[in-house]
Amino acid sequence: MRGEYSTHQKRELLKFLKERNMQHFSVDDVVFEMQDRGEKIGRSTVYRYLELLAEQGTVRKYTGVQGVTQYQHVEDDSQCDEHFHMMCSKCGDLLHVDCKLMHTLCRHMMEDHGFQLDPRETILVGVCARCRAGGEGMDHGADHA
Amino acid sequence: MRGEYSTHQKRELLKFLKERNMQHFSVDDVVFEMQDRGEKIGRSTVYRYLELLAEQGTVRKYTGVQGVTQYQHVEDDSQCDEHFHMMCSKCGDLLHVDCKLMHTLCRHMMEDHGFQLDPRETILVGVCARCRAGGEGMDHGADHA
């Protein structure tokens, strides 16, 4: 059965995940961070373990900018039904929105449109306050005039 | 300058787009449909022309399931600032939500969270009424236990 053994790579990856709880990252982020730490871990292993954790529910997968998969460790996702995620199309940052209006929206979509919204999968897209202010990340997007 | 000539491939592709106005499709959908029709059009041409139209604003690009780009022809998008799109995670259908609450949400996100929501890019994910009723498309999703 998969995920049975406790190995060095798994422990290191779990450490990384806990340090970055609720943050989003790509497989490359993991690989390079591990390299910097002097830890040896293969790309396939990262893919495979993150996939396993995603199936178990402690990690979420999103398709981010340019089709690159973003992962996010979620220690306790009981609260996540209550809020949404926003992604900045400029800098790629993933943010959380804790807000009563989200709950209202969910109920409304169901009652008036028959659509059962999934807050875990839905990502609101737009531009974050920092990028609107002309801050960082302005070198990314703008792929449509 | 790009997009100057009127060619056979462009006319055929435009015909396809108009027949499927507001529907979503992938490059493969186009290629195979054209093949079935007996029309010859190269994959690169489809990519290039859709990209051009996306820049001009008559076509939208979304990153869909498994990182496959989905395109959508939008004859008149003046209304689209006012509504959102929902994607059913079961059958993959893209639906429109015309609803005052969306406008409220936009304003709220800006005023209370400093986030400038982009209704053209945002897709609400969930399960549509038909699939909830146990209808079609139930063979797709469920990629996480």
Next chain:
DNA sequence: TTGCGTGCAAAGGTTTTGCATGGCA
């Protein structure tokens, strides 16, 4: 005739898979 448009093939990037080796229990 000019130069944009097209199609093929190759390259580019991300993710998956096969297989031999290594390591946990």
Next chain:
DNA sequence: TGCCATGCAAAACCTTTGCACGCAA
């Protein structure tokens, strides 16, 4: 010892790009 886990390389995929030829104006 048995079998899962790992890492490498290769394959699979989608998308972009280079280049020679075709075709619209």
